[in-house]
Amino acid sequence: MEKQLQFAPLAYLVFDRGLKVLEMNEAMRNMLSNKSPKHFHEMLTIASMVYFQTYFLPAITLHGKVNEMFLTIKGAAGSVPVLMNAVEREGRFECAMIEMTIRGEYEENCFKRSKTQNKSIVRQRQLTKNCSIFLVK
Numbered sequence: 001m002e003k004q005l006q007f008a009p010l011a012y013l014v015f016d017r018g019l020k021v022l023e024m025n026e027a028m029r030n031m032l033s034n035k036s037p038k039h040f041h042e043m044l045t046i047a048s049m050v051y052f053q054t055y056f057l058p059a060i061t062l063h064g065k066v067n068e069m070f071l072t073i074k075g076a077a078g079s080v081p082v083l084m085n086a087v088e089r090e091g092r093f094e095c096a097m098i099e100m101t102i103r104g105e106y107e108e109n110c111f112k113r114s115k116t117q118n119k120s121i122v123r124q125r126q127l128t129k130n131c132s133i134f135l136v137k
Helices: 002-006 026-031 046-063 101-132
Strands: 011-016 021-024 065-075 078-089 092-099
Touching (some): 026 092, 046 065, 046 078
Antiparallel strands (some): 011 021, 065 078, 078 092
16 A cells, blocks of 8 residues: 555655654655655745644644645646645644646636626626617607
């Protein structure tokens, strides 16, 4: 099983309570362009670091796990959005991360379409209002 985890299609990472990185699998190394950060914060964008500090430790202390935490990792080709699940075992945090780049692109396209549709609706209402001036009462 250990060999399978090393080459699994998800990033796997273990760090301690001081957030020192202890282990990572091949997918995590690839996501970070084969860099080996010493501290978990070195992997995060500033916004994700703030969110992580605010939410992660309180949540995992209360529940022993964190599910679907959205973070942005400093990747090889820029920022990489990920969903992270984590559990605490024996004072260590075991994390699984799944890259969310395709979903982000999909959501961005949906947002753009929605914006375009809203502009069209506003324009249509303006035209309808302008045309009603010509209607005979």
